[in-house]
Amino acid sequence: MSLKIDVVRKIYARQGDTPERVLFEGLSLELADGEVCALVGPSGTGKTSLLQMVAGLDEDFTGTIEGRPPDIGYLFQTPRLFPWRTARQNLELVLPGRVERAGELLAEVGLAGSEDVYPQRLSLGMARRVALARALAVEPKLLLLDEPFASLDTATSKGMQDLVSAQLQRSRPTTLLVTHHWHEAAALADRIVVIDGSPARIVENRAVLRPRAAE
Amino acid sequence: MRTVDLRSGAGWQGIVSILLFICLWHISALWAGSRLFPGPVSVLSSLLQEIEEGVLPYHLAITLARVALSFVIAMVTGTALGIVLGRFRGLDRWLHPWLIILLNVPAVVIIILTYVWLGLVETALLVAVAANKIPNVAVTLREGARALDKDFAEVAQIYRFRPAVTVREVIIPQLAPYLLAAGRNGLALIWKIVLVVELLGRSNGVGFQLQSYFQLFDVTRIIAYAAAFVLCVLLIELALFAPLERRIERWRR
Numbered sequence: 001m002s003l004k005i006d007v008v009r010k011i012y013a014r015q016g017d018t019p020e021r022v023l024f025e026g027l028s029l030e031l032a033d034g035e036v037c038a039l040v041g042p043s044g045t046g047k048t049s050l051l052q053m054v055a056g057l058d059e060d061f062t063g064t065i066e067g068r069p070p071d072i073g074y075l076f077q078t079p080r081l082f083p084w085r086t087a088r089q090n091l092e093l094v095l096p097g098r099v100e101r102a103g104e105l106l107a108e109v110g111l112a113g114s115e116d117v118y119p120q121r122l123s124l125g126m127a128r129r130v131a132l133a134r135a136l137a138v139e140p141k142l143l144l145l146d147e148p149f150a151s152l153d154t155a156t157s158k159g160m161q162d163l164v165s166a167q168l169q170r171s172r173p174t175t176l177l178v179t180h181h182w183h184e185a186a187a188l189a190d191r192i193v194v195i196d197g198s199p200a201r202i203v204e205n206r207a208v209l210r211p212r213a214a215e
Numbered sequence: 216m217r218t219v220d221l222r223s224g225a226g227w228q229g230i231v232s233i234l235l236f237i238c239l240w241h242i243s244a245l246w247a248g249s250r251l252f253p254g255p256v257s258v259l260s261s262l263l264q265e266i267e268e269g270v271l272p273y274h275l276a277i278t279l280a281r282v283a284l285s286f287v288i289a290m291v292t293g294t295a296l297g298i299v300l301g302r303f304r305g306l307d308r309w310l311h312p313w314l315i316i317l318l319n320v321p322a323v324v325i326i327i328l329t330y331v332w333l334g335l336v337e338t339a340l341l342v343a344v345a346a347n348k349i350p351n352v353a354v355t356l357r358e359g360a361r362a363l364d365k366d367f368a369e370v371a372q373i374y375r376f377r378p379a380v381t382v383r384e385v386i387i388p389q390l391a392p393y394l395l396a397a398g399r400n401g402l403a404l405i406w407k408i409v410l411v412v413e414l415l416g417r418s419n420g421v422g423f424q425l426q427s428y429f430q431l432f433d434v435t436r437i438i439a440y441a442a443a444f445v446l447c448v449l450l451i452e453l454a455l456f457a458p459l460e461r462r463i464e465r466w467r468r
Contacts, residue, residue, distance in 0.1 A: 057369050074373045080366050084388040084466045093384055094374040118466040138374060 003031040003067045003142065003174055005054060010046070010061035010199075023049055024061070025199040034172040038185030041195040047178040048077065050195075051144045054176060073135030073143045073173065077150065079127040081119040087130045088115040094137050105133040109163055125156035129163065136167055143173040149184055161187060253435040262439040270424075271443055278413065278421040279447060282406045285344035289401060292345065293352025294394065300353060301360020317350040326412050335416040344408050351404065352397045359393030391463045399456055406448060 010024040023046045031037050039047050052058040054065055055074055081090045091102035106115055109129040119127055128148065135143060148164060149157040165188055168175060179185050185192045186208055194204035237255050244254030265271035300307040300314075326343045333339035363386065371381045413422025421440050428436040 055373060057372060070375070072373055074370075076366070076370075078366070080370050082367065082370075082384065082388070085384070093376070093380070120466065134374075 002033055003054070003065070003176075005029040005031075005050070005063075005065055007050075007053065007061055007063040009063070010049065010053065022199040025201075027195075027199075027201060029193060029202065029205075031174050031176065034174055035191060036168055036175040036177065036189045038177045038179055038189035038192045039195065040179060040182060040185050040192055041200065043180070045195050045197070045200040047195065048146055051146055051176060051178055054142075055144055069141035071138050071140045071142070073138055073140030075128070075131055075135045075143075075145045075148050077146045079119070079124075079131035081122075081127055081130055081134075083119050086116045086118055087111060087122065090119070090130060091134050091137050094134055101137065105137050106130070108167075109133045110159075123156075125152050125160065128152070128160065132160075132163065132167070136171070139171065140173045143168075143175040145175065145177045147178055147180070149179070149181070164188060251432070251434050253438065257435050258438045258442060261435045262443060265436065265439060265443075271440065274419060274421050274424050274440075275443060275447065277419050278406075278409060278444070281340060281344075281409050281413070281420065282402070285341055285348070285409060286398075286401060286405050288341060288345045289348035289352055289405065290394075290398060293349040293397065293401075294356050296349065297353040297356025297358075298360045298390075301357040301363075307357070314350050314354060317346070318354065322347045322408050323411060323415075326408070326415055330416045340409070340412045340417065343412050344405055347408050348401055348405055352401060355393050355397040355400070356390065359390045362393075363389055388463075395456065395460055395463060399452075402448065402451065402456075406444065410444075 005028065007024045007027040009022065009026075012018075012021045012023050014020040027050075029037075039050065041047055049058065051074075053061055054068065055072055056065070056068060081087070082093070085093065087106060088102045091105055092099040095101050103112075103115055106112060109132055111126060111129055111133070114122065114126065119130070122130065132148065135145075145164065149160055152160060161184065168188065175189075177185065177189060182192075189208055191205070191207050193202055195201065196203045241254045241256070244252055244257075262271070300310060325346050329339045329343040329346070333342060367385050367389070368381075371385050376384065409420070410422035410425065413420035414426045415422075417423050421444055424440055425437055428434075428440070
């Protein structure tokens with residue numbers, strides 16, 4: 001089932017000295033089943049807010065999100081691992097009844113041997129891989145990735161990118177990827193959507209053409 | 216995320232400082248040579264005698280039971296109230312002045328009024344102690360509830376944690392430092408209040424014994440009872456709070 005995002009109006013309420021702001025007005029986007037869509041745009045245009053709305057974490061808007069599946073994987077901008085639980089325990093929490101998968105998933109993201117480490121002792125890159133493993137652990141039908149490669153050094157970012165790419169090809173969830181970088185979007189997505197302005201609107205929506213793989 | 220620093224840092228230095236204090240006390244008592252300022256040896260001898268006669272264990276057990284019961288009532292009620300106030304700003308605005316008033320009403324006034332209104336009964340003791348302590352627990356836990364991280368709640372929502380799992384895995388670990396702080400301060404405050412309540416209106420317990428020995432000007436036994444009680448509280452700290460703190464803090468760097 002495809003994911004239909006139809007935001008009639010989303011307002012950021014006035015907070016202190018920051019005046020009320022219309023974030024989105026008449027923004028529509030449809031993702032086909034299994035499609036990877038990259039959402040690109042400058043900071044402050046509401047990309048993360050849109051992910052939150054799609055995830056059902058923010059319902060304070062007029063409009064509809066159709067086709068949101070119950071199993072969602074969400075890689076937040078910060079890893080949001082529970083610091084009082086080890087890497088393995090963080091995964092086990094989303095795997096009730098099949099905790100043995102936790103170790104396998106950590107191995108898949110290259111963290112075999114770090115299962116019993118607490119998040120505070122993991123580097124940002126490692127913590128993000130644990131968070132990615134957690135997002136994939138629920139076998140999501142919808143995967144939301146919020147700047148998964150931000151603040152990583154080049155090598156770590158490339159490693160993480162390869163990892164995400166491999167996982168997307170393996171399980172093909174419908175994916176919404178937020179990024180600032182065109183090259184990341186082009187490397188991973190089937191389609192790139194650019195949003196800009198205030199209120200933000202879609203200024204570009206184009207498919208990514210890929211060379212046909214050699215038979 | 217805000218946390219409460221609970222590291223006590225007590226080591227061998229703590230033990231040495233206590234031993235030095237006992238030496239100083241012994242020398243001062245010898246120098247003073249007064250019945251009203253007994254040294255550690257005579258206090259210890261009185262303590263042993265009271266234990267042997269079974270008087271101290273009897274009164275100590277009664278007081279400890281009262282402390283335990285009051286502690287549980289104050290912690291459960293205060294925690295529930297604190298969490299509700301921390302999560303519901305509207306209610307907090309109604310009840311905040313009352314918390315400030317209760318925090319500042321002298322403990323002895325509450326004790327006297329409860330005895331007057333409820334009579335010199337066990338219930339009055341429990342009510343008086345709880346009424347003194349609940350505001351402290353509530354204020355601490357209110358801060359804890361306010362500091363609950365929305366980011367973690369969102370993770371629990373996305374991954375559809377059952378309510379019991381959310382409470383156990385997301386909320387309690389964040390409140391744990393506040394619970395521990397409230398528990399520690401609670402114990403320290405409650406046993407002092409229980410003693411005053413016993414002194415004013417009960418016919419048993421360490422507070423009652425202290426009053427009896429005060430009337431006899433038996434300073435040795437007053438110090439012996441106080442020492443026994445402090446020792447018990449220290450044991451509770453070592454056996455309960457210190458391991459609990461290590462468990463709560465083990466994930467920190």
